[in-house]
Amino acid sequence: MKTSGPDLAPLLRVEGAQVHFRTTRFGRRRTVQAVRGVNLEIVSQETVALVGESGSGKTTLARAIMGLDPLHAGSIMLDQHRIDNLKGAALRSLRSKLQMVFQDPYSSLNPSLSVGASVAEPIRNFFGYSGKKLDGAVEELFERVGLLAEHRHRYPHEFSGGQRQRIAIARALAVQPQLVICDEAVSALDVSTQNQILSLLGDLQRDLGVAFLFVTHDLSVVWHIAHKVAVMYLGELVEFGPVDDVLLNPSHPYTQSLIAAVPVPDPQLARQQHRATIAGEVPDPANPPSGCSFASRCPHSISRCSQESPDWDFVQTPNWRVRCHLHNEL
């Protein structure tokens, strides 16, 4: 039974978040607008998937929430406290509520530390445990994520990708965070290992009540893990809603084409329905188009789309929102 609902204040509230990067490309300085005004809410104990193509800004948004990339504008509230303007010690103490699991299990563990020491680090930093108490906590975490406790003295190179990701999850959960951001946490794994990790995350959510922000490009994974899905395109959210609604009846043309592009794992069905692939790739985020950012690739776009940026609109319920001028007609 879930107690969360629209009446409760959200655990995480992102408002008007913008992240800009200055880069040089072919010798010219330019500003890349990686995230362009995103609003996002996560209720406690729920899993929100953030999906989009590479270059959509999904990882940047996740990093901004973690405080790893600075916000250019907007605000981020965690548990009703503003967190995007924290610095130094205040920022460090916030980290216990917010943790991250990184994409590459091979670079996310320090090769010169035993895996137990990596997991112990946040516990010592935040809870001040040491000696037996610390070791006991690490032991418990190892067992919790399905690893043998005696393996905590080993070094990262002795583990497979899936095991390393379990260790990274143990480290993230060590300080009992309220929200864990998983940045493509299962993309580097074989499908069977991936499912084991997904299953573990589901168990942990049920037992510990942690919320997840799951950044991924894989929509079939989203189906199996998320409660809600946020679709991002060129630094903006274009659709946000419950996973069943968004993935089965997508109302934004971009969501529709993303879903249409997922290979159908059934040879007969695959032959019957010829996929309509969308042409082109994500435009240059340094020169985002005016109007709807998807207009240039959208099969349905009309002249209004490239002039006027669409506003959020409800689809059926206030929980399901979309930014498209035409979503009612499609």
Added chain:
Amino acid sequence: MNQHDPTATTSDTQGQKPATTPQKWAVWSAQPTSPAATETTNQTTAHYAGSAVRQTLRRFMRMRASVVCCVLLLLLTTVSVAAPLLATHDPDATDLSSSLVSPSGDHWLGTDQIGRDTYSRLIYAGRVSLLAAVEALVVSVGIGLPLGLVAGFARGKTDAIISAVTDAVMAMPGLLLAIAIIGAIGPGLTNAMIAVGVLLSPRFVRLVRASVISVRENAYIEAAITSGTSPVRIMGRHVIPNILPPLLVQAAFTTGFAMLAEASLSFLGLGVQPPQASWGSMLNSAYQTINQSSFQPIPPGIAIAVAVLAFNVIGDGLRASIGREEYRS
């Protein structure tokens, strides 16, 4: 099913996961996955048991040439340390009656122009030469490591300034600069080695800076940041241990080079001051009497060549054995 309440739809799809799933393949959310049922560390990795340091050591031990050189250096060091016990004569005692004698039972490697026993001087000089090389190494690492760490971490303007100074020092001809520094602070072995150390420090600045920049890219640094680890601790625990391997390799080469530089400076009379001897100064004095005794330059010459070669071979061995399969073994 209530389509209008997303929490309801999601909770019943996620919540209702019966533990009695009939599928043989279903581990999906049955119980917490037991270690035995999932992946256990198996035979594949047992072979690699132990820390990265131990593995590196194991691989290094397989390189015969490097191991031989290590033994050789150890021997040289032992002999130098134990010089008072091993020497047959006072290294500084002159005996003009037996100048430039050939090797014999009394003088194993003969004597020099003023009758000092070459064997005794050689092992005493080994102390000076090895110590001098270590001095230069300490100075260059002492300058290079902190500057490199700062440059690699701070980036921006600080990095630009440090890198510019480094490049400027590297652009100057080495020995001439050393001679200039000695000219300023006065001759003497320690001064000479400080000069050499300063001269060699840019190599460490560059190496450390580049290593820090590449280590910083790893997600474990960000994981440490999100684990609430302080910047100083991140440096000490996550950065420095992972830049050590290239540093160690560079240290071996640098020691060899410093030894050579000491020999050159002492040969020119800018290093060790008489009556103390180093291999370089011995070579110098033997060189002046090469017409009378062609044997005298050989012992210090061989000593320098062997020691420098040993450091370089060890450096090569370290380079080949460190971090070969850091990831994805």
Added chain:
Amino acid sequence: MNAALEVANLSVSFLTDKGWVQATQDVSFSVDAGKILGIVGESGSGKTVSCLAAMGLLERESSRLAAGGSIRLGGHELLGLSSREFQKVRGDQIAMIFQEPMTSLNPAFTIGNQVAEGLRRHRGLTRKKAQQRTIELLEMVGISDPKATVYYYPHALSGGMRQRAMIAMALACEPQVLVADEPTTALDVTVQAQILDLIRSMRDELGIAVVLITHDLGVIAEMCDEVAVMYAGQVVEQASVDELFEHPSHPYTEGLLASMPRLGSNRQALGVVPGRVPAPWAFPEGCRFAPRCPYRGEICSNPPELQPIADGHTSACNRVAELHLEGIR
């Protein structure tokens, strides 16, 4: 009818820290002109190694092929050719594209240069003719401004465009066989769909045979005519794509199908194959899949043989006759 590519009994061994280790054992597959053969399996199953061996791309010093194997391209035996002779065949009659196009394109040359290189070497075209043909090829693979693109360097193109350029390069000499190793794994799902469409239309237009290596059963379902499932260096099942998805006859295939996440499927039905692929030096005796297999019995300590169980359907399971495995329907 002759298969376009016929690989038989290919056993590849590598020289590792532990001596010679056999990575694949008796791998056989064949693909006809105009057909797409999928090779599927987890990482470590030997799918890439088998194809690199068939392409003659394994390093000769650190790998070897056991006697008795054969690689026949359009009826001609390739095994035993010298590296030089192999080079003539490769790029001309058989070509390969890789997962990460950035690492297989040379960053120092323009796209035009690299596509034209094969044409000039294998076809002896003049610079001008090769350039003309290159532009046609780039247009054929869907690059929007081919006349400008020939002058671009690889880093100026997006991942999808680079993969298109790679395909143009592979198809430049109209090979009979195209080997695609995870060609879309590094790409976004929308771009993946475009590239898969392109490979399919090239197959239709040019009648080439395609070997498609992937870990994604969705890609297999969409693209392939025939499928070979590999596990721990062996082919464990081979069938037409419909047959394989509907009537898998090896437990590993069933496990893979059960653990395939599917949009809109029953959320509770997502399965897991417990454990992971062993390393080549730790392949179990008998049936290599047995330790992970829920159906294993005593008979599984015997090594199973790949045997026909229906027309065009082979399986290497000791218990194939007793088991009734579930497909996707």
